[in-house]
Amino acid sequence: AQSVSQHNHHVILSEAASLELGCNYSYGGTVNLFWYVQYPGQHLQLLLKYFSGDPLVKGIKGFEAEFIKSKFSFNLRKPSVQWSDTAEYFCAGLSGSARQLTFGSGTQLTVLP
């Protein structure tokens, strides 16, 4: 079965610290992977996505993610976080045969000023 897992449920960082949020997937075949962010009270926004090509994907707001096929991972990174990055982050995957995204359980990031 398709699954996406995020093992960090809550991450607390100080401003300017570096961020890495883990995401692992279990899929066979073609894999499309996404990171979404949900600010308090708002809708999900797409940060970045991977479909093919360069495994290092650049997204909005200074985020990037690296697709490592051998590790079944798609970790989200940012070199220096800001207080405004406080939000919940969701990893999601789409297998080639599926019509819907499968989401991880989310990671709540709190950035302390």
Next chain:
Amino acid sequence: NAGVMQNPRHLVRRRGQEARLRCSPMKGHSHVYWYRQLPEEGLKFMVYLQKENIIDESGMPKERFSAEFPKEGPSILRIQQVVRGDSAAYFCASSPPGTGWSTEAFFGQGTRLTVV
């Protein structure tokens, strides 16, 4: 170009009542997806609809839940005889025809249903 519009934003229902959640997709989008986010959990797929057709309802509970996307008007997620366990945030997403998630699908702000 307005985004995906969901209303109401907050809905309170007593146990046994009906809840109707509405989703107006972005202009030009004919695919609608409904997701449910239970407290402390990620989003779970419920149903995928195109105009007048249910394409995939594998995530819908077998009873009390139904969805439609008529030719005219918004998509409706209907929950009959609500129970406390239905309390959750319900999100709608839409995408253009013929693309699905391969291009970007946009999410609405969600409807937070509270059953008292």
